[in-house]
Amino acid sequence: MSTSARGSHTPSVTMRDVAEVAGVSVATVSHVVNDKPGARIGEDARRRVQEAVASLGYRPNALAKTLSQGTSRFIGLVADQIATTPFAGQIIHGAQDEAWKHGYVLLVANTDGNDEAEAEAIAMMLEHQVHGVLYSTWYHREVVVPEALHATDTVLVGCFAAEGGLPAVVPDEEQGGRTATEELLAAGHRRIAFINTTTPSPAQTGRLAGYRSALEGAGVEFDDALVFPASPEQGGGYATTPRIVASGATAVFCHNDRVAMGLYDGLREQGLRIPEDVAVIGFDNQDVIAAHLRPPLSTVALPHYELGAAGVRILLGIDADTGSEPRLIVCPPILRQSV
Amino acid sequence: MSTSARGSHTPSVTMRDVAEVAGVSVATVSHVVNDKPGARIGEDARRRVQEAVASLGYRPNALAKTLSQGTSRFIGLVADQIATTPFAGQIIHGAQDEAWKHGYVLLVANTDGNDEAEAEAIAMMLEHQVHGVLYSTWYHREVVVPEALHATDTVLVGCFAAEGGLPAVVPDEEQGGRTATEELLAAGHRRIAFINTTTPSPAQTGRLAGYRSALEGAGVEFDDALVFPASPEQGGGYATTPRIVASGATAVFCHNDRVAMGLYDGLREQGLRIPEDVAVIGFDNQDVIAAHLRPPLSTVALPHYELGAAGVRILLGIDADTGSEPRLIVCPPILRQSV
Numbered sequence: 001m002s003t004s005a006r007g008s009h010t011p012s013v014t015m016r017d018v019a020e021v022a023g024v025s026v027a028t029v030s031h032v033v034n035d036k037p038g039a040r041i042g043e044d045a046r047r048r049v050q051e052a053v054a055s056l057g058y059r060p061n062a063l064a065k066t067l068s069q070g071t072s073r074f075i076g077l078v079a080d081q082i083a084t085t086p087f088a089g090q091i092i093h094g095a096q097d098e099a100w101k102h103g104y105v106l107l108v109a110n111t112d113g114n115d116e117a118e119a120e121a122i123a124m125m126l127e128h129q130v131h132g133v134l135y136s137t138w139y140h141r142e143v144v145v146p147e148a149l150h151a152t153d154t155v156l157v158g159c160f161a162a163e164g165g166l167p168a169v170v171p172d173e174e175q176g177g178r179t180a181t182e183e184l185l186a187a188g189h190r191r192i193a194f195i196n197t198t199t200p201s202p203a204q205t206g207r208l209a210g211y212r213s214a215l216e217g218a219g220v221e222f223d224d225a226l227v228f229p230a231s232p233e234q235g236g237g238y239a240t241t242p243r244i245v246a247s248g249a250t251a252v253f254c255h256n257d258r259v260a261m262g263l264y265d266g267l268r269e270q271g272l273r274i275p276e277d278v279a280v281i282g283f284d285n286q287d288v289i290a291a292h293l294r295p296p297l298s299t300v301a302l303p304h305y306e307l308g309a310a311g312v313r314i315l316l317g318i319d320a321d322t323g324s325e326p327r328l329i330v331c332p333p334i335l336r337q338s339v
Numbered sequence: 340m341s342t343s344a345r346g347s348h349t350p351s352v353t354m355r356d357v358a359e360v361a362g363v364s365v366a367t368v369s370h371v372v373n374d375k376p377g378a379r380i381g382e383d384a385r386r387r388v389q390e391a392v393a394s395l396g397y398r399p400n401a402l403a404k405t406l407s408q409g410t411s412r413f414i415g416l417v418a419d420q421i422a423t424t425p426f427a428g429q430i431i432h433g434a435q436d437e438a439w440k441h442g443y444v445l446l447v448a449n450t451d452g453n454d455e456a457e458a459e460a461i462a463m464m465l466e467h468q469v470h471g472v473l474y475s476t477w478y479h480r481e482v483v484v485p486e487a488l489h490a491t492d493t494v495l496v497g498c499f500a501a502e503g504g505l506p507a508v509v510p511d512e513e514q515g516g517r518t519a520t521e522e523l524l525a526a527g528h529r530r531i532a533f534i535n536t537t538t539p540s541p542a543q544t545g546r547l548a549g550y551r552s553a554l555e556g557a558g559v560e561f562d563d564a565l566v567f568p569a570s571p572e573q574g575g576g577y578a579t580t581p582r583i584v585a586s587g588a589t590a591v592f593c594h595n596d597r598v599a600m601g602l603y604d605g606l607r608e609q610g611l612r613i614p615e616d617v618a619v620i621g622f623d624n625q626d627v628i629a630a631h632l633r634p635p636l637s638t639v640a641l642p643h644y645e646l647g648a649a650g651v652r653i654l655l656g657i658d659a660d661t662g663s664e665p666r667l668i669v670c671p672p673i674l675r676q677s678v
Contacts (some may be wrong), residue, residue, distance in 0.1 A: 029570055089428055092447075092449065093449055093451075096448070096449055100456075100459065105446070105448075105463050105467075106445040106447070107444070107446060108445070108446075109444075109445075110432055110437070111430065112432075117439075122440065124444050128444075179522075233631065234630070234631040234633075238633065258627065258631065261630075265633050268607065285626065287627060288597065288625065288627055289628070290626060292573040292574070292597065292601075294573075294598070294604050295575065
């Protein structure tokens with residue numbers, strides 16, 4: 001394709017063409033098309049413009065419209081890695097669906113956690129007069145909000161600001177941990193191990209709090225010896241297996257599905273069956289893994305889609321601002337065959 | 340956040356402010372800032388404008404600039420599912436990096452394979468006067484290009500048009516299949532099974548052609564009985580295991596990494612070790628899986644990042660158009676410990 005080929009495109013219908021067909025001025029067309037408040041246009045003229053727009057297939061220039069109204073139909077989404085992270089792309093999906101529903105278009109920028117790329121992405125969005133920005137991270141954590149974002153409305157998605165002051169939506173880690181543990185309790189287990197991550201994070205503290213709260217609710221005493229710190233991936237789950245088996249636990253709540261995948265390998269090597277010998281529940285409902293383990297893994301879903309959608313609703317003022325505390329989004333249980 | 344909060348934003352520096360500080364007309368500022376060809380601006384005035392722009396932190400309005408120049412710095416990316424598919428988000432990543440390098444911004448729209456959403460996404464992009472559109476699919480296949488895309492320059496990424504006529508970049512499936520098989524041959528195997536997908540696709544025919552070509556190159560006769568059709572996921576690989584073992588194959592080329600993951604489970608149940616008893620190679624280099632199987636899986640990578648980047652280069656005329664045949668992007672081997 002050469003750039004010269006661009007000249008061959010069908011010329012588009014202009015506002016002037018519409019004015020001519022409707023027998024009105026260009027200004028009148030502009031007022032009708034842009035739905036300018038305060039403009040007095042007779043019903044007859046308005047109808048003729050609308051008919052001409054339809055018959056000519058006129059498409060208002062979105063950029064010109066933005067300039068004349070001083071606000072755009074763009075919402076920015078600045079993501080550290082979610083566009084390229086296996087399972088968090090659903091944040092984009094949820095945000096896009098919700099934005100479209102209200103006539104907005106999502107501008108997505110992936111920064112790869114690079115400060116320079118992030119500054120460039122935000123500048124680009126400000127130049128395009130975005131209505132506001134969703135600033136999101138691929139895992140739940142505290143962030144320092146870039147200075148430039150104070151120049152526009154911002155909602156934090158999957159993260160929250162150290163200094164507070166910005167609305168935020170995050171997964172309800174504690175409820176998720178409680179739900180996972182309650183599933184194991186409901187299946188009759190009392191000696192339940194928890195493989196937690198070694199990475200300090202809201203997921204680490206929240207899921208542990210949920211685990212403790214579920215045990216307490218069932219009258220099972222918390223035993224610190226049943227909490228096993230491990231790296232939050234397959235290798236961590238695998239390496240922990242011998243200690244899990246030695247602990248006499250009959251069920252294991254894993255910090256995430258990758259940990260559960262490693263634990264599956266470890267248990268299988270020891271000749272133990274899931275769930276007959278050891279029940280396992282994960283966290284994340286990670287695509288590609290959870291439904292495809294043998295047996296399919298029961299887990300708790302991270303609500304990525306809903307996080308993105310809720311972020312847009314708060315930005316557009318459809319949902320009320322959450323005040324100083326992040327809004328918590330429920331992590332629902334996804335039951336398969338490992339419990 | 341209420342919409343009324345929007346009024347509190349710092350008012351931005353205008354072109355008028357720049358003109359005042361520089362002691363020139365607004366028209367002169369506009370000419371300098373927009374780098375209008377043909378405008379005669381004295382060196383002194385130009386320098387003063389540039390200094391005023393820098394000292395005031397003036398940010399040209401990207402939309403106004405687009406209107407005045409009649410072309411935007413947007414590139415559209417219409418994706419059927421790649422923003423929400425575990426491993427193809429790298430197409431977005433590659434396209435974005437390449438676009439930014441040349442001063443373009445990517446507008447991403449995910450259509451979920453829904454025709455209405457697709458039409459809406461394309462209309463949105465045309466309204467924003469995109470420089471052109473990348474139309475991409477999350478797996479390599481033939482597509483019917485939406486009529487609306489003929490109104491702008493389009494490059495197909497990861498897919499190709501039934502009717503031809505549009506530039507396209509796709510993974511080199513045949514080379515990938517040959518590379519995978521050659522890795523097994525190089526490790527001394529002669530009896531090599533191939534678990535192929537049952538889904539008709541360029542990957543199905545291309546990887547098979549590559550497998551045959553590698554065998555032929557090594558003087559190993561092709562044996563149809565060693566090709567096993569299976570559903571392209573864990574369940575397919577697992578279900579095929581008994582026939583693989585019965586075939587006496589010492590190595591298996593799997594259609595993708597998910598198939599390999601299922602085969603791992605099947606081989607383990609039969610007490611067979613990888614790679615000592617059976618060597619395994621996959622395809623895709625799928626994040627979350629390949630590096631985390633036990634042992635880590637040798638595979639061939641789908642070049643998603645490079646597909647996105649090459650698409651942008653063709654769209655911008657940096658790389659030459661590919662003519663009637665899609666440009667093939669190499670699928671490189673990623674060697675771990677399963678061969």
